[in-house]
Amino acid sequence: MTIAVRVIACLDVSAGRVVKGVNFLDLRDAGDPVELARKYYEQGADEITFLDVTATVDERATMYDVVRATAEQVFIPLTVGGGVRTADDVARLQAHGADKIGVNSAAIARPELLSEIADRFGAQALVLSLDVKRSGGRFVVTTHGGRTETDLDALEWAREAIERGAGELLVNSIDADGTKRGFDLELITAMREISSVPVIASGGAGALGHFAPAIAAGADAVLAASVFHNGELTVGEIKHALHESGMIVR
Protein backbone atom coordinates (compact mmCIF):
# COMPACT_ATOMS: atom_id res chain seq x y z
CA MET A 1 0.00 0.00 0.00
CA THR A 2 1.52 3.26 -1.10
CA ILE A 3 -1.34 5.56 -0.18
CA ALA A 4 -0.65 8.02 2.63
CA VAL A 5 -2.49 8.16 5.92
CA ARG A 6 -4.73 11.22 5.90
CA VAL A 7 -4.89 13.85 8.62
CA ILE A 8 -8.22 15.67 8.49
CA ALA A 9 -8.94 18.96 10.21
CA CYS A 10 -12.58 19.23 11.26
CA LEU A 11 -14.43 22.47 11.87
CA ASP A 12 -17.86 22.56 13.50
CA VAL A 13 -19.58 25.58 12.00
CA SER A 14 -22.57 27.46 13.40
CA ALA A 15 -23.90 30.70 11.95
CA GLY A 16 -20.70 31.29 9.99
CA ARG A 17 -18.35 30.72 12.95
CA VAL A 18 -16.30 27.75 14.11
CA VAL A 19 -17.52 26.49 17.48
CA LYS A 20 -16.12 23.97 19.89
CA GLY A 21 -17.45 22.14 22.90
CA VAL A 22 -17.27 18.90 24.84
CA ASN A 23 -19.65 16.16 23.70
CA PHE A 24 -21.33 18.76 21.48
CA LEU A 25 -22.38 20.74 24.56
CA ASP A 26 -21.22 24.12 25.83
CA LEU A 27 -20.29 25.54 22.40
CA ARG A 28 -17.74 28.36 22.31
CA ASP A 29 -16.48 30.51 19.44
CA ALA A 30 -13.22 29.29 17.89
CA GLY A 31 -12.81 31.59 14.91
CA ASP A 32 -13.54 32.18 11.25
CA PRO A 33 -14.01 28.93 9.29
CA VAL A 34 -12.43 30.13 6.05
CA GLU A 35 -9.35 31.51 7.81
CA LEU A 36 -8.94 28.37 9.91
CA ALA A 37 -9.41 26.05 6.91
CA ARG A 38 -6.73 27.99 5.08
CA LYS A 39 -4.39 27.82 8.07
CA TYR A 40 -4.75 24.03 8.33
CA TYR A 41 -4.30 23.71 4.54
CA GLU A 42 -1.02 25.58 4.87
CA GLN A 43 -0.02 23.32 7.77
CA GLY A 44 -0.40 20.35 5.43
CA ALA A 45 -3.89 19.05 6.21
CA ASP A 46 -4.94 16.34 3.73
CA GLU A 47 -8.62 17.23 3.90
CA ILE A 48 -10.94 19.70 5.54
CA THR A 49 -14.29 18.67 6.99
CA PHE A 50 -17.01 21.17 7.88
CA LEU A 51 -19.81 19.98 10.12
CA ASP A 52 -22.75 22.32 9.96
CA VAL A 53 -24.20 22.34 13.46
CA THR A 54 -26.69 25.13 12.82
CA ALA A 55 -30.39 24.73 13.22
CA THR A 56 -32.01 27.45 11.13
CA VAL A 57 -32.48 27.94 7.41
CA ASP A 58 -30.79 31.38 7.49
CA GLU A 59 -27.68 29.91 9.07
CA ARG A 60 -27.69 27.14 6.48
CA ALA A 61 -27.40 29.76 3.73
CA THR A 62 -24.37 31.20 5.53
CA MET A 63 -22.79 27.74 5.36
CA TYR A 64 -22.95 27.75 1.56
CA ASP A 65 -20.97 31.00 1.51
CA VAL A 66 -18.37 29.49 3.86
CA VAL A 67 -18.01 26.44 1.61
CA ARG A 68 -17.64 28.56 -1.52
CA ALA A 69 -15.08 30.93 0.00
CA THR A 70 -13.04 27.99 1.32
CA ALA A 71 -13.08 26.07 -1.95
CA GLU A 72 -11.66 29.15 -3.68
CA GLN A 73 -8.46 29.12 -1.64
CA VAL A 74 -8.03 25.67 -0.18
CA PHE A 75 -7.00 23.15 -2.85
CA ILE A 76 -7.57 19.91 -0.98
CA PRO A 77 -10.78 17.88 -0.64
CA LEU A 78 -13.58 19.50 1.26
CA THR A 79 -16.25 17.43 3.03
CA VAL A 80 -19.42 19.04 4.32
CA GLY A 81 -21.82 17.32 6.70
CA GLY A 82 -24.74 18.31 8.85
CA GLY A 83 -28.32 18.92 7.84
CA VAL A 84 -28.16 17.06 4.51
CA ARG A 85 -31.64 15.64 3.92
CA THR A 86 -32.00 15.20 0.15
CA ALA A 87 -29.96 14.54 -2.99
CA ASP A 88 -30.72 18.13 -4.01
CA ASP A 89 -28.94 19.34 -0.83
CA VAL A 90 -25.90 17.43 -2.10
CA ALA A 91 -26.14 19.06 -5.53
CA ARG A 92 -26.27 22.49 -3.93
CA LEU A 93 -23.28 21.84 -1.66
CA GLN A 94 -21.25 20.47 -4.58
CA ALA A 95 -22.14 23.52 -6.66
CA HIS A 96 -20.67 25.64 -3.84
CA GLY A 97 -17.44 23.67 -3.79
CA ALA A 98 -17.92 20.61 -1.57
CA ASP A 99 -16.30 17.39 -2.83
CA LYS A 100 -17.78 14.95 -0.36
CA ILE A 101 -20.98 15.05 1.62
CA GLY A 102 -21.42 13.64 5.10
CA VAL A 103 -24.83 12.20 5.92
CA ASN A 104 -25.90 11.20 9.42
CA SER A 105 -29.37 11.36 10.98
CA ALA A 106 -31.31 11.80 7.72
CA ALA A 107 -29.96 8.43 6.57
CA ILE A 108 -30.99 6.81 9.84
CA ALA A 109 -34.50 8.17 9.35
CA ARG A 110 -34.60 7.12 5.69
CA PRO A 111 -31.78 4.77 4.58
CA GLU A 112 -32.83 5.06 0.88
CA LEU A 113 -31.25 8.52 0.94
CA LEU A 114 -27.85 6.83 0.77
CA SER A 115 -28.53 5.05 -2.53
CA GLU A 116 -30.24 8.15 -3.95
CA ILE A 117 -27.07 10.14 -3.32
CA ALA A 118 -24.65 7.40 -4.40
CA ASP A 119 -26.54 6.72 -7.63
CA ARG A 120 -26.51 10.37 -8.60
CA PHE A 121 -23.11 11.55 -7.34
CA GLY A 122 -21.11 8.35 -6.88
CA ALA A 123 -20.07 6.48 -3.74
CA GLN A 124 -16.82 8.47 -3.64
CA ALA A 125 -18.80 11.61 -2.75
CA LEU A 126 -20.80 10.02 0.08
CA VAL A 127 -19.52 9.78 3.65
CA LEU A 128 -21.62 8.05 6.27
CA SER A 129 -21.09 9.87 9.54
CA LEU A 130 -21.75 7.83 12.68
CA ASP A 131 -21.87 9.05 16.28
CA VAL A 132 -21.22 5.84 18.18
CA LYS A 133 -21.66 5.07 21.86
CA ARG A 134 -20.95 1.96 23.90
CA SER A 135 -24.15 0.65 25.42
CA GLY A 136 -24.95 -2.72 26.93
CA GLY A 137 -21.76 -4.33 25.66
CA ARG A 138 -22.15 -3.21 22.05
CA PHE A 139 -21.70 -0.17 19.86
CA VAL A 140 -24.91 1.73 19.13
CA VAL A 141 -25.69 4.68 16.88
CA THR A 142 -26.74 7.94 18.52
CA THR A 143 -28.33 11.08 17.14
CA HIS A 144 -28.51 14.71 18.24
CA GLY A 145 -24.80 14.83 18.93
CA GLY A 146 -24.85 11.76 21.13
CA ARG A 147 -27.75 12.78 23.33
CA THR A 148 -30.27 10.35 21.85
CA GLU A 149 -29.52 6.63 21.65
CA THR A 150 -31.07 4.58 18.87
CA ASP A 151 -31.44 0.80 18.93
CA LEU A 152 -29.30 0.63 15.78
CA ASP A 153 -26.17 -1.53 16.07
CA ALA A 154 -23.33 0.65 14.74
CA LEU A 155 -21.54 -2.17 12.92
CA GLU A 156 -24.71 -3.43 11.27
CA TRP A 157 -25.69 0.08 10.27
CA ALA A 158 -22.26 0.73 8.75
CA ARG A 159 -22.46 -2.51 6.79
CA GLU A 160 -25.90 -1.63 5.46
CA ALA A 161 -24.81 1.90 4.55
CA ILE A 162 -21.87 0.58 2.54
CA GLU A 163 -24.22 -1.75 0.65
CA ARG A 164 -26.45 1.23 -0.07
CA GLY A 165 -23.53 3.20 -1.49
CA ALA A 166 -21.60 4.98 1.28
CA GLY A 167 -18.00 5.38 0.09
CA GLU A 168 -16.41 6.21 3.42
CA LEU A 169 -17.19 5.93 7.15
CA LEU A 170 -16.58 8.83 9.53
CA VAL A 171 -16.65 7.01 12.86
CA ASN A 172 -16.98 9.38 15.78
CA SER A 173 -16.84 7.97 19.29
CA ILE A 174 -19.21 9.88 21.54
CA ASP A 175 -17.56 8.25 24.58
CA ALA A 176 -14.10 9.49 23.58
CA ASP A 177 -15.16 12.83 22.07
CA GLY A 178 -13.80 15.76 24.03
CA THR A 179 -11.94 13.59 26.55
CA LYS A 180 -8.54 14.01 24.86
CA ARG A 181 -7.62 10.56 26.10
CA GLY A 182 -7.23 9.00 22.66
CA PHE A 183 -9.39 7.36 20.01
CA ASP A 184 -11.63 4.37 20.78
CA LEU A 185 -9.32 1.76 19.27
CA GLU A 186 -11.73 -1.17 19.73
CA LEU A 187 -14.38 0.72 17.80
CA ILE A 188 -11.94 1.44 14.96
CA THR A 189 -10.83 -2.19 14.78
CA ALA A 190 -14.44 -3.39 14.75
CA MET A 191 -15.31 -0.96 11.94
CA ARG A 192 -12.24 -1.93 9.92
CA GLU A 193 -13.23 -5.57 10.10
CA ILE A 194 -16.65 -5.02 8.57
CA SER A 195 -15.77 -2.16 6.19
CA SER A 196 -14.69 -2.39 2.55
CA VAL A 197 -14.50 1.43 2.34
CA PRO A 198 -12.06 3.85 4.02
CA VAL A 199 -12.56 4.47 7.74
CA ILE A 200 -11.93 7.84 9.40
CA ALA A 201 -11.27 7.75 13.15
CA SER A 202 -12.78 10.64 15.10
CA GLY A 203 -13.20 11.58 18.74
CA GLY A 204 -10.69 11.67 21.55
CA ALA A 205 -7.53 13.04 19.96
CA GLY A 206 -5.57 14.94 22.58
CA ALA A 207 -1.88 14.14 22.21
CA LEU A 208 0.63 13.33 19.46
CA GLY A 209 0.83 9.74 20.62
CA HIS A 210 -2.87 9.14 19.98
CA PHE A 211 -2.77 9.12 16.17
CA ALA A 212 -0.51 6.21 15.22
CA PRO A 213 -2.48 3.70 17.37
CA ALA A 214 -5.67 4.71 15.52
CA ILE A 215 -3.99 3.95 12.19
CA ALA A 216 -2.56 0.70 13.56
CA ALA A 217 -6.08 -0.23 14.70
CA GLY A 218 -7.25 0.05 11.09
CA ALA A 219 -8.15 3.68 10.34
CA ASP A 220 -7.26 5.11 6.90
CA ALA A 221 -7.52 8.66 8.20
CA VAL A 222 -7.56 10.48 11.52
CA LEU A 223 -9.75 13.48 12.23
CA ALA A 224 -9.37 16.06 14.96
CA ALA A 225 -10.90 19.43 15.77
CA SER A 226 -10.30 21.13 19.08
CA VAL A 227 -6.59 20.24 19.38
CA PHE A 228 -6.09 22.34 16.26
CA HIS A 229 -8.38 25.22 17.24
CA ASN A 230 -6.82 25.46 20.71
CA GLY A 231 -3.37 25.59 19.15
CA GLU A 232 -2.34 22.47 21.11
CA LEU A 233 -1.18 20.57 18.03
CA THR A 234 -0.46 21.40 14.42
CA VAL A 235 -1.13 19.17 11.44
CA GLY A 236 2.61 19.11 10.79
CA GLU A 237 3.38 17.81 14.29
CA ILE A 238 0.83 15.02 13.92
CA LYS A 239 2.25 14.00 10.55
CA HIS A 240 5.76 14.02 11.95
CA ALA A 241 4.64 11.79 14.84
CA LEU A 242 2.91 9.41 12.41
CA HIS A 243 6.03 9.30 10.25
CA GLU A 244 8.19 8.55 13.29
CA SER A 245 5.87 5.63 14.03
CA GLY A 246 6.50 4.20 10.57
CA MET A 247 3.29 5.44 8.90
CA ILE A 248 3.31 6.84 5.36
CA VAL A 249 2.31 10.52 5.32
CA ARG A 250 2.27 13.17 2.64
Next chain:
Amino acid sequence: MINPSVVILDYGSGNVHSAAKALELAGARVVLSADRSVAEAADGLVVPGVGAFEAVARQLASVRGGAIVEKRLTGSRPVLGICVGMQVLFEHGVERGNDTPGLGEWPGVVTELDAPILPHMGWNTVETPEDTHLFAGIRDERFYFVHSYAAQEWTLEVHDPFPQPKITWARHGGRFIAAVENGPLTATQFHPEKSGDAGIRLLKNWLETL
Protein backbone atom coordinates in the same frame (compact mmCIF):
# COMPACT_ATOMS: atom_id res chain seq x y z
CA MET B 1 1.71 32.03 -23.58
CA ILE B 2 0.83 34.55 -20.90
CA ASN B 3 -2.56 33.96 -19.26
CA PRO B 4 -3.95 31.47 -21.75
CA SER B 5 -7.72 31.14 -21.96
CA VAL B 6 -9.20 27.91 -20.63
CA VAL B 7 -12.77 26.75 -20.91
CA ILE B 8 -14.03 24.22 -18.37
CA LEU B 9 -16.72 22.24 -20.17
CA ASP B 10 -19.82 23.03 -18.14
CA TYR B 11 -22.05 20.02 -18.76
CA GLY B 12 -23.44 19.53 -15.25
CA SER B 13 -20.49 17.83 -13.56
CA GLY B 14 -20.33 18.49 -9.82
CA ASN B 15 -17.87 20.86 -8.19
CA VAL B 16 -16.09 22.59 -11.07
CA HIS B 17 -15.73 25.67 -8.88
CA SER B 18 -12.42 24.71 -7.32
CA ALA B 19 -11.07 23.54 -10.68
CA ALA B 20 -11.73 27.05 -12.02
CA LYS B 21 -9.99 28.68 -9.05
CA ALA B 22 -7.02 26.32 -9.21
CA LEU B 23 -6.56 27.02 -12.94
CA GLU B 24 -6.73 30.75 -12.25
CA LEU B 25 -4.08 30.39 -9.56
CA ALA B 26 -1.96 28.50 -12.11
CA GLY B 27 -2.25 31.48 -14.46
CA ALA B 28 -5.21 30.87 -16.75
CA ARG B 29 -8.18 33.02 -17.65
CA VAL B 30 -11.05 30.63 -16.99
CA VAL B 31 -14.57 30.48 -18.36
CA LEU B 32 -17.21 27.86 -17.59
CA SER B 33 -19.14 27.11 -20.75
CA ALA B 34 -20.90 24.41 -22.71
CA ASP B 35 -21.12 26.61 -25.81
CA ARG B 36 -19.51 24.80 -28.70
CA SER B 37 -17.84 27.80 -30.34
CA VAL B 38 -16.52 29.10 -27.01
CA ALA B 39 -15.17 25.65 -26.08
CA GLU B 40 -13.52 25.24 -29.46
CA ALA B 41 -11.95 28.70 -29.50
CA ALA B 42 -10.22 28.58 -26.08
CA ASP B 43 -6.48 27.93 -25.82
CA GLY B 44 -7.23 24.94 -23.60
CA LEU B 45 -10.32 22.86 -22.80
CA VAL B 46 -10.78 21.04 -19.49
CA VAL B 47 -13.23 18.13 -19.32
CA PRO B 48 -14.04 17.57 -15.63
CA GLY B 49 -15.98 14.62 -14.30
CA VAL B 50 -17.03 13.04 -11.04
CA GLY B 51 -19.46 10.27 -10.22
CA ALA B 52 -20.54 7.45 -12.47
CA PHE B 53 -19.07 6.80 -15.94
CA GLU B 54 -22.54 6.28 -17.41
CA ALA B 55 -23.91 9.55 -16.02
CA VAL B 56 -20.87 11.55 -17.15
CA ALA B 57 -21.00 10.02 -20.67
CA ARG B 58 -24.71 10.83 -20.93
CA GLN B 59 -24.34 14.42 -19.67
CA LEU B 60 -21.35 14.96 -21.93
CA ALA B 61 -23.35 13.73 -24.93
CA SER B 62 -26.13 16.21 -24.11
CA VAL B 63 -23.73 19.12 -24.87
CA ARG B 64 -22.12 17.21 -27.78
CA GLY B 65 -18.91 17.05 -25.76
CA GLY B 66 -17.47 14.29 -27.92
CA ALA B 67 -17.70 16.41 -31.07
CA ILE B 68 -16.09 19.37 -29.28
CA VAL B 69 -13.16 17.25 -28.09
CA GLU B 70 -12.80 15.62 -31.51
CA LYS B 71 -12.78 18.97 -33.31
CA ARG B 72 -10.13 20.39 -30.97
CA LEU B 73 -7.88 17.35 -31.28
CA THR B 74 -8.15 17.41 -35.07
CA GLY B 75 -6.69 20.90 -34.89
CA SER B 76 -4.07 19.84 -32.29
CA ARG B 77 -5.73 22.08 -29.70
CA PRO B 78 -5.07 20.95 -26.10
CA VAL B 79 -7.65 19.12 -24.00
CA LEU B 80 -7.26 18.03 -20.35
CA GLY B 81 -9.54 15.35 -18.92
CA ILE B 82 -9.77 15.02 -15.13
CA CYS B 83 -10.94 11.92 -13.19
CA VAL B 84 -14.07 10.58 -14.93
CA GLY B 85 -13.31 13.23 -17.57
CA MET B 86 -10.23 11.07 -18.27
CA GLN B 87 -12.08 7.77 -18.05
CA VAL B 88 -14.61 8.70 -20.76
CA LEU B 89 -11.74 9.24 -23.21
CA PHE B 90 -11.38 5.45 -23.41
CA GLU B 91 -13.58 3.20 -25.55
CA HIS B 92 -15.88 2.10 -22.77
CA GLY B 93 -16.39 1.76 -19.05
CA VAL B 94 -17.87 -1.07 -17.01
CA GLU B 95 -19.42 -0.10 -13.67
CA ARG B 96 -21.60 -2.48 -11.63
CA GLY B 97 -22.01 -4.66 -14.75
CA ASN B 98 -23.16 -1.63 -16.74
CA ASP B 99 -21.10 -1.29 -19.96
CA THR B 100 -21.15 2.25 -21.39
CA PRO B 101 -19.41 3.58 -24.53
CA GLY B 102 -16.91 6.40 -24.00
CA LEU B 103 -15.53 8.90 -26.50
CA GLY B 104 -13.07 6.32 -27.81
CA GLU B 105 -10.07 8.63 -28.20
CA TRP B 106 -7.97 5.78 -26.76
CA PRO B 107 -8.55 2.03 -26.98
CA GLY B 108 -9.25 0.22 -23.74
CA VAL B 109 -11.77 -0.20 -20.99
CA VAL B 110 -12.25 1.37 -17.56
CA THR B 111 -12.88 -1.28 -14.90
CA GLU B 112 -13.05 -1.62 -11.13
CA LEU B 113 -9.74 -1.61 -9.30
CA ASP B 114 -8.75 -4.87 -7.65
CA ALA B 115 -8.09 -3.70 -4.09
CA PRO B 116 -9.36 -4.63 -0.63
CA ILE B 117 -10.48 -1.10 0.16
CA LEU B 118 -12.44 0.98 -2.37
CA PRO B 119 -12.85 3.79 -3.27
CA HIS B 120 -9.13 4.47 -3.68
CA MET B 121 -9.27 7.64 -1.64
CA GLY B 122 -6.32 9.76 -0.67
CA TRP B 123 -2.84 10.94 -1.56
CA ASN B 124 -0.76 8.54 -3.61
CA THR B 125 2.56 8.48 -5.41
CA VAL B 126 2.91 8.15 -9.18
CA GLU B 127 5.39 6.44 -11.49
CA THR B 128 6.18 8.92 -14.25
CA PRO B 129 8.03 8.38 -17.54
CA GLU B 130 11.48 10.00 -17.87
CA ASP B 131 10.39 12.54 -20.46
CA THR B 132 7.23 13.77 -18.74
CA HIS B 133 6.44 17.45 -19.04
CA LEU B 134 3.21 17.32 -17.02
CA PHE B 135 5.07 16.21 -13.87
CA ALA B 136 8.16 18.38 -14.33
CA GLY B 137 9.38 19.37 -10.86
CA ILE B 138 6.72 17.28 -9.08
CA ARG B 139 7.58 13.69 -9.96
CA ASP B 140 8.04 12.71 -6.32
CA GLU B 141 4.92 14.45 -5.04
CA ARG B 142 1.65 12.83 -3.99
CA PHE B 143 -1.66 13.56 -5.71
CA TYR B 144 -5.26 13.23 -4.51
CA PHE B 145 -7.20 10.29 -5.93
CA VAL B 146 -10.83 9.46 -5.29
CA HIS B 147 -12.22 6.72 -7.54
CA SER B 148 -13.02 3.01 -7.70
CA TYR B 149 -12.52 2.53 -11.45
CA ALA B 150 -9.61 3.16 -13.81
CA ALA B 151 -8.00 2.10 -17.07
CA GLN B 152 -5.57 -0.63 -16.08
CA GLU B 153 -3.88 -1.29 -19.42
CA TRP B 154 -2.48 0.95 -22.13
CA THR B 155 -2.88 -0.66 -25.56
CA LEU B 156 -2.61 2.21 -28.06
CA GLU B 157 0.23 1.63 -30.50
CA VAL B 158 1.70 4.78 -31.99
CA HIS B 159 4.03 4.70 -34.98
CA ASP B 160 6.46 7.30 -36.33
CA PRO B 161 6.33 10.18 -36.99
CA PHE B 162 3.88 10.58 -34.09
CA PRO B 163 5.50 10.84 -30.64
CA GLN B 164 4.93 8.01 -28.17
CA PRO B 165 2.28 8.75 -25.50
CA LYS B 166 3.72 9.22 -22.01
CA ILE B 167 1.96 7.06 -19.46
CA THR B 168 2.11 7.65 -15.71
CA TRP B 169 1.05 4.80 -13.44
CA ALA B 170 -0.10 4.52 -9.83
CA ARG B 171 -0.86 1.54 -7.60
CA HIS B 172 -3.80 0.64 -5.43
CA GLY B 173 -4.04 -3.11 -5.29
CA GLY B 174 -2.84 -3.45 -8.88
CA ARG B 175 -1.37 -0.92 -11.26
CA PHE B 176 -3.54 1.57 -13.14
CA ILE B 177 -3.11 4.59 -15.40
CA ALA B 178 -2.76 7.78 -13.36
CA ALA B 179 -2.07 10.18 -16.26
CA VAL B 180 -1.60 10.29 -20.02
CA GLU B 181 0.30 12.82 -22.14
CA ASN B 182 -0.65 12.08 -25.72
CA GLY B 183 0.05 15.05 -28.01
CA PRO B 184 -2.73 17.61 -27.45
CA LEU B 185 -4.72 15.17 -25.29
CA THR B 186 -3.74 15.07 -21.61
CA ALA B 187 -5.56 13.44 -18.72
CA THR B 188 -5.22 12.69 -15.03
CA GLN B 189 -7.12 10.11 -12.98
CA PHE B 190 -6.39 12.11 -9.83
CA HIS B 191 -7.65 15.62 -9.09
CA PRO B 192 -4.91 18.24 -9.66
CA GLU B 193 -7.30 20.93 -8.38
CA LYS B 194 -7.46 19.04 -5.05
CA SER B 195 -3.76 18.15 -4.85
CA GLY B 196 -2.47 21.24 -3.11
CA ASP B 197 0.70 22.96 -4.40
CA ALA B 198 1.72 19.92 -6.46
CA GLY B 199 -1.61 20.02 -8.29
CA ILE B 200 -1.30 23.74 -9.04
CA ARG B 201 2.19 23.10 -10.42
CA LEU B 202 0.83 20.33 -12.64
CA LEU B 203 -1.83 22.68 -14.00
CA LYS B 204 0.90 25.27 -14.65
CA ASN B 205 2.88 22.64 -16.54
CA TRP B 206 -0.18 21.90 -18.66
CA LEU B 207 -0.86 25.60 -19.28
CA GLU B 208 2.70 25.90 -20.62
CA THR B 209 1.76 23.54 -23.44
CA LEU B 210 -1.11 25.77 -24.63
